[in-house]
Amino acid sequence: MGNFDYLLTGFESALASGNLIYGFIGVFLGTLVGVLPGIGPALAIGLLLPITLTVQPTQALIMFAAIYYGAMYGGSTTSILLNTPGESGSVITAVEGNKMARAGKAGAALATAAIGSFVAGTLATLLLAVAAPQLAEFAIQVQPAGFLALIITAFFTVGTLLGSSRIRGVLALSVGLVVGLIGADLQTGSIRLTFGNNNAIDGIETVTVIVALFALGEILYLASRFKHSEWQVTPVSGRAMMNKKEWKRSWKPWLRGTAIGFPLGVIPAGGSEVPTFLSYATEKKLAKGENKEEFGKGAIEGVAGPEAANNANAAGALVPLLALGLPTSATAAVVLVAFQSYNIQPGPLLFVTNPNLVWALIASLFIGNTLLLVLNLPFIKFWIKLLYIPRPYLYAGITTFALLGGYALNSSIFDLQMALVVGFIGYLFRRFGVPITPMVIGAILGPLAELYYKRTIQISQGDHSVLFDGLLTKSLYTFLLLLIVLPPLYRLIKRGKQNSTK
């Protein structure tokens, strides 16, 4: 059976009435949670994880696909109408989007974001359907040493590309790696860093880490700045629609955003900050005449491009997740945990062992995306009402769900205690400008890196040179070396030039 046939079977399975309802629930919950300020897609999925515990794998993954895209849509609404954006991928959207809303063009901003997300999401999912099986086919031949190289590359690209300072990215990564160490070593059973606590032998629950970092950490951080913060909802007048001119100004940025967002999701570039920013910079540069002058005051291109890039990026991140089992963003990391809770390990073999499930998932990404367009624009007034929930209740509700999510997975008080500790770490990270995502990636991929490392050395019987065997490993390590060496070198040269011109 070819991949296209598989995709059709996938559609059949996703559209089966029993399954479609989960798509609907997912889209609804995803948008609902995504709209709430302070909740990004990673946290949204983390919070909704317990819900899927009692659902069949296929239905749960259909729901996740819908939640994944739903949370992104919801997030863009919040960033356009609120002066404080909820999640990192929407920061750029907020720059122009909120200005547009204040100028009375909220409807157009919401429309271009929603339709742009739909266009980008559909195109990117199509690319995903083509790229992921190919990558998986290639990855089947990759040796443990190659996987180790891939993970190390992901560590450093995620660590150094995020946040204002590289050293703080590496710091976040290493804290995550320490969290990943806790518990029994998989091969020898040696107990590490539990300090005699038997609850910790199985390690720290990943969902607890994610929920605590994103929810409790954020709540504590908001509390620490409570007196100094403000927020205003910009009212929407009229309907979420675009006129002819706005359509004309939007469609090219949508396509360019997709072209920027998708590849940067596939390679581990660490989340959606980089692609959304690149898209914004591109649109600003390409704009001409009076459109250019609107940048900074509410240019529609500045909403259309980054929103498309954001969604295409989210689809792109699913490629390495499905084909290699490697999450490259915090959100993808949560989806990985969702797979694992059903004992399904994403990776090269997934397309061979579970084709029906993967293709149902991909098909439901298409369906979810379409449902969102239908559900969101006409009902935008309903979603906006969520922004008016009084802040004390909103934050108390987020805390309640985070605590529930932390406990319910294993019915464990120890998990909750850890949630409080990790939540405080999340606060400290925000307070001291340390990015969160590298820590999540470190905690999840750290144990995997150790596993591949040990396998490689075991096969070679102690010979470390095999770590660099093969074209893939060599090129990855060369790429890493360049990534580490080039920026300081560039700065040095620039400084040298400046000195010589003085």
Added chain:
Amino acid sequence: MLSKVSQAGKGELAFAGSLFLISLVVFWDTHKLVIPDNNVAVSPRTFPYIVATVLLLASIGVVIEVLRGRAATPEGVAPSEPFQRADFKTMGIIVGSIGLHVFLLERTGYIISAAISFWGVAYAFGSKKMLRLGLISLIFTTVVYYSFTTFLDIQLPRWIIEDFIAGLGGSNG
């Protein structure tokens, strides 16, 4: 040298310093690790040593950054904004109510312990109408409890209130 470091920078020094200490703890824990006799190609010590080294170097790196006057900018704050002292009172109430939730959950059941933490967090964020807030907390957590336990089959600790409400509803508890 410390005189050049701002108020916020001093907090960051303490933060990086404690991560430095954690890296030492990892070294120490790895050093005294019990390793089984069977012959394995890679010791379970290798990877933790690497991790501890990276953490050690990164925390020193941050200390150097701060000492050079490049303290971090907190998330969502423009670099030019003046330093703001953290609102420890609000934070304290929240940490306290979450702690209370953790302590009470398996003692008083879900509804009471979750209502207390909901109440605490909402109070910390400025909700002033105590009685109304208390009522909302109880209704909210009751709804959460029953939607999760009945519709989603997720087990949450029960106690007097849960049993009482279940009794009202007849045999569905």
